[in-house]
Amino acid sequence: MILVFDVGNSNIVLGLYEGRELLNCWRISTDKDKTSDEYSLMIHQLFHYSNVDIKKVEDVIISSVVPNIMYSLEHATRKLFNIDPLVVGPGIKTGINIKYDNPKQVGADRIVNAVAAFEKYEGPLIIVDFGTATTFCAVSKEGVYLGGTISPGLKISSDALFQRAAKLPRVELVKPGKVICKNTVNSMQAGIIYGYVGLVEYIIKKMKSELNTKNATVVATGGLATLIASETDIINVVDKYLTLEGLIIIYERNKEEANRRYIGQD
Structure with a gap:
């Protein structure tokens, strides 16, 4: 195992x-x-x-x-x-060609996601990872990692609103069902969640335009992927275990090196 x-x-x-x-x-x-x-x-x-x-x-x-x-x-x-x-880092075989000003600056999670998504869904791809930060990554039809965008995550945005506005409470991240809301909690939930859906849709549309294709498969992962995907049809696939799958794929591509790392083995 x-x-x-x-x-x-x-x-x-x-x-x-x-x-x-x-x-x-x-x-x-x-x-x-x-x-x-x-x-x-x-x-x-x-x-x-x-x-x-x-x-x-x-x-x-x-x-x-x-x-x-x-x-x-x-x-x-x-x-x-x-x-x-x-x-996962420099020297690890990933099978992905990274076209970034400084490839060492690309987060390991973004590369791992790209590896899994390209093997499972082929390119071109847009991968959205809803974590502490939300990352948007573009992968070409040939499997080249082209770069992407990083934005504050949904929870960070919610926490910032609570911390910086004295009269606003901390709210649970659930959909209120409408944007014309009758109380402060629902109003905040609507602004945070539906506003974030708008952010996701706009960035994906811009990335598709820069990729010069409308056919890029949009794959979402991360803890809040399902919440956002349920409010938009721009996300094609929610893949809960994308990063874990990418790690096992990268492991398989580095088996020979892995076999040399047992402690006490030359």
Whole structure:
């Protein structure tokens, strides 16, 4: 079995794979202050809770956009599995040609998403990842990563409104069903959610125009993808596990290197 980590700013998603089959999926909070021992304990508890034998894990691959957490997380995996994890970054084979001013600046999660989406849906593609930030990525018909856009995530936008406007409360991110609302909470929900739908639709339309095609497949992923996709027909596919699938694909493309990383092996 292969254990994959998708480390985001708010959450770490862990996926346990047997080949291409996702056996288990867990989500924990990202905490840069946790030690390797604390992460080791949490991971061990997840396996125990799901009645999975931790000794059956053959290898680990990590994608992270949080550099400060990597020391603890990498040491945790060494303690638990006795191997150095494969980390998505420079030198990793992805199969994606990155056309970016500085390819090292592209978030690992964006590349991983592009790998999975291109293999599953082919190009041209627009990939929208609704995370702490919402990222929009364009992939050509030939599988070239062309770049994209980054905007504040839905929760960040909601929190900013609560924090900066003294008389406005924190609200749950649910659809009020209308935009002409009769109370403050519904008015805020309408502005946040339906306003965000407008942002998504506009950016996707602009990206399709720059790609010079109306036929780009729009793939959405991330925790709030379903909420936004339910209000627009511009999103073609919601793929909940896109990033995890991308990680297992990248692992398969780097198996030879992975086999050399067992601790104590030359």
